[in-house]
Amino acid sequence: MRLRPLYLAIALLLLLVLAYTGWWVSAAQQLRRTVAEMTATEEALGNHISPREPSVGGFPLRLALRLDKLEWRRPDGMALTAGGVEAWARPWNPLTIRLDIDGNARLSLPPGPSHPPAILEAKAGEGTLLLDGEGQPKQAHLILTDPVAEIPGITGSLKAGLLDLTWTKPTVPPVGPGAATGTLNLLARTITLPGRVLPPLEKQITELALQAELRGILPPNPDIAALRGWSEAGGTVELTSARLLWGKLDLRGNATLALDANLQPIGAGSAELSGSDVLVDMLVQMQSLKPEQGQTVKAALGFLSQQTPDGRRAVRVPMTIQDRRFSIGPIKVGMVPEVKWD
Numbered sequence: 001m002r003l004r005p006l007y008l009a010i011a012l013l014l015l016l017v018l019a020y021t022g023w024w025v026s027a028a029q030q031l032r033r034t035v036a037e038m039t040a041t042e043e044a045l046g047n048h049i050s051p052r053e054p055s056v057g058g059f060p061l062r063l064a065l066r067l068d069k070l071e072w073r074r075p076d077g078m079a080l081t082a083g084g085v086e087a088w089a090r091p092w093n094p095l096t097i098r099l100d101i102d103g104n105a106r107l108s109l110p111p112g113p114s115h116p117p118a119i120l121e122a123k124a125g126e127g128t129l130l131l132d133g134e135g136q137p138k139q140a141h142l143i144l145t146d147p148v149a150e151i152p153g154i155t156g157s158l159k160a161g162l163l164d165l166t167w168t169k170p171t172v173p174p175v176g177p178g179a180a181t182g183t184l185n186l187l188a189r190t191i192t193l194p195g196r197v198l199p200p201l202e203k204q205i206t207e208l209a210l211q212a213e214l215r216g217i218l219p220p221n222p223d224i225a226a227l228r229g230w231s232e233a234g235g236t237v238e239l240t241s242a243r244l245l246w247g248k249l250d251l252r253g254n255a256t257l258a259l260d261a262n263l264q265p266i267g268a269g270s271a272e273l274s275g276s277d278v279l280v281d282m283l284v285q286m287q288s289l290k291p292e293q294g295q296t297v298k299a300a301l302g303f304l305s306q307q308t309p310d311g312r313r314a315v316r317v318p319m320t321i322q323d324r325r326f327s328i329g330p331i332k333v334g335m336v337p338e339v340k341w342d
Contacts, residue, residue, distance in 0.1 A: 020060070021059075021060075023091075024059055024060065024063065024091065027063055027091070028056045028059075028063065031056055031063065031065060032053075032054075032056055035053075035054055035065065036052075036053075039052050042072070045074075046074070046075045047072065047073065047074050047075070048071070048072070048073045049071070049072045049073075050069070050070075050071045051067060051068065051069065051070075054066055054067045055068075058088055061090065061091075062088045062089070062090060062091075063088060063089055063090075063091055063094070064086055064087070064088035065086065065087050065088070066084065066085070066086040067082075067084070067085045067086075068083070068084045069083065069084070070082045070083075070084070070085050074110070076110040077108065077109075077110040077111050077117060078108060078109055078110045079106075079107070079108045080105075080106070080107050080108075081105070081106045082101055082103055082104070082105040082106070083102055083103010083104055083105075084101070084102045084103045085099070085100070085101055085105075086099070086100045086102075087099050087100075087129075088100075094131075095130065095131040095132070095133075095135075096128065096129075096130055096131075097128070097129040097130075097131070098126070098127070098128055099125075099126060099127035099128065099129065099142070100125075100126050101122070101124055101125035101126065101127075102124055103124075104121060104122070104123060105121065105122050105124075105125060105144075106119065106120070106121045107119070107120045107121075112152075112340050112341070112342040113342055114340060114342065115152035115153070115340040116150075116152055117152075118149070118150065118151050118152055119149065119150040120144075120147060120148070120149050120150075121147065121148045121149075122144035122145060122146060122147040122148070122163070123145050123146045124144075124145045124146075125142060125143060125144040125145060126142075126143050127140065127141050127142035127143065128140075128141045129141075137169065138168070138169045139166065139167065139168045139169065140166070140167045141164075141165070141166045141167075142164075142165045142166075143162070143163070143164050143165075144162070144163040144164075144165075145161075145162065146159070146160070146161060147159070147160050147162075147163040148160075151337070152337075152340055153337035153338055153339075153340070154194065154337055155194060155195055156194020156195050157194055158191065158192070158193065158194060159191070159192040160188045160189065160190055160191045160192070161189050161190030162187070162188065162189045162190065163186075163187075163188050164185075164186070164187040164188075165184070165185070165186055166184070166185040167182055167183070167184055168182060168183045168185075169182055170182060170183070174217055177216055177217070177233040177234050177235070178215050178216060178234050178235075178236075179215065179216070179217070180213050180214070180215055181214050181215065181216065181217055181218070182213070182214050183211065183212070183213050183214075184210075184211070184212045184213075184214070185210075185211050186208070186209065186210050186211075186212075187207070187208075187209045188205075188207070188208045188209075189206070189207050189208075190204060190205075190206070191204065191205040191208060192204050193205065198282050198285045198286060199281075199282075199285060200247070200248075200278050200281045200282065200285075201246065201247060201249070201278060201282050202246065202247040205244065205245070205246045206245040206246065206247070207243065207244075207245040208243070208244055208245075209241075209242065209243045210239060210241065210242040210243070211239075211240045211241045211242075212237050212238065212239050212240065212257075213237070213238040213240060214235075214237055215234075215235060215236045215237070215238060216230050216233060216234060216235025216236065217230070218230050218235070224263065224341050224342065227259065227263055227341060228259075228263065230259075231258060231259040231263065235258070235259075236256055236257060236258045237256075237257040237258070238254075238256055238257075239253075239254055239255040239256070239257060239267075239269065240254055241253075241254055242254065242255070246278075247275070247278060248275035248277075248278050249273075249274070249275040249276075249278045249279060250273070250274040250275055250312065250314075251271050251272075251273055251274075252271060252272045253269055253270055253271030253272060253319060254269050254270065255267045255268060255269025255270075255319060256268060256269060257321070263339065263341055264323075264324055264336075264338065264339055265321055265324075265336060265339065266321050266322055267319075267320065267321040268318070268319070268320050268321075269318070269319045269320075270316060270317070270318055270319065271316070271317055271318075271319050271328065272308070272314045272315075272316055273301075273314055273315050273316075273317050273328065274308075274312045274313060274314045276298070276301045276305075276315060277298055277301075279328070279331075279333070280294045280297050280298050280301070281294065283331060283333070288331070288332065289331075297331075301315050304316075317329045321336055324336045324337075324338065
């Protein structure tokens with residue numbers, strides 16, 4: 001008689017295990033059906049996707065979906081490939097989806113008649129997708145290891161040790177042309193620039209970090225007409241914070257960016273600049289300033305600089321992008337590469 005409670009406990013445990021196993025199998029089947037429906041939708045749009053049937057596993061503590069030799073292509077030339085991608089979630093927390101990317105991943109944007117595609121590659125990556133109560137994405141986070149970017153208008157490849165991206169959906173649905181439609185956080189470290197870099201600037205940028213808020217509603221796949229409509233309706237990108245750490249140069253600021261009549265970036269903002277002597281020396285190397293002018297500018301910037309709370313000497317300066325010219329104060333620093341939308 002004393003063993004009856006033990007038998008009951010074992011029987012109850014077995015029933016729970018069987019019930020959980022049945023639920024997991026049902027959830028795995030539903031996941032397969034959902035993927036099949038998504039694949040059919042992509043193919044109906046003319047897109048190619050493979051493999052068509054992913055493997056589902058992870059029992060008992062995970063519900064995981066894996067795609068080996070992933071390939072997704074659109075008719076316009078946009079493509080995504082990866083050696084292997086696995087998305088998984090804990091059964092007790094299905095609204096948090098983890099993403100693991102192994103094998104080289106490659107994203108190619110559509111080429112145009114006058115330019116090759118923009119390409120982003122990475123050796124590996126990981127990410128997190130957070131869903132709301134209705135199963136819609138509310139935040140996406142992606143970390144790429146050793147990314148390499150090829151951008152039309154820039155000769156050579158941009159390389160980095162790390163690229164960290166986060167996209168956050170606004171808590172309030174956007175209403176009106178100037179409403180916020182999302183926030184992007186970007187962090188890139190150990191960026192190696194292509195080609196020759198004028199001294200005293202270094203070939204490697206230590207860190208680039210920014211937070212930007214998109215204002216105005218854009219369609220999922222905007223074309224030139226949609227971009228023009230967004231711009232004419234007052235669409236902007238609010239750069240709420242940014243930092244560039246490049247050798248001794250430390251630039252921190254904020255700005256408002258938009259598109260001009262030719263759909264090229266324009267903007268205005270202010271920055272807190274430390275290590276301004278490096279920037280002045282570069283302009284002397286470019287022959288934008290004469291050596292004696294450089295010394296005068298250094299003295300003026302030194303006079304205007306103030307002590308910051310973290311102990312730096314910094315000067316507050318305006319920044320502008322106009323007609324593809326990037327200027328800090330009255331000094332033209334360089335040209336912004338032309339953006340080709342066609």
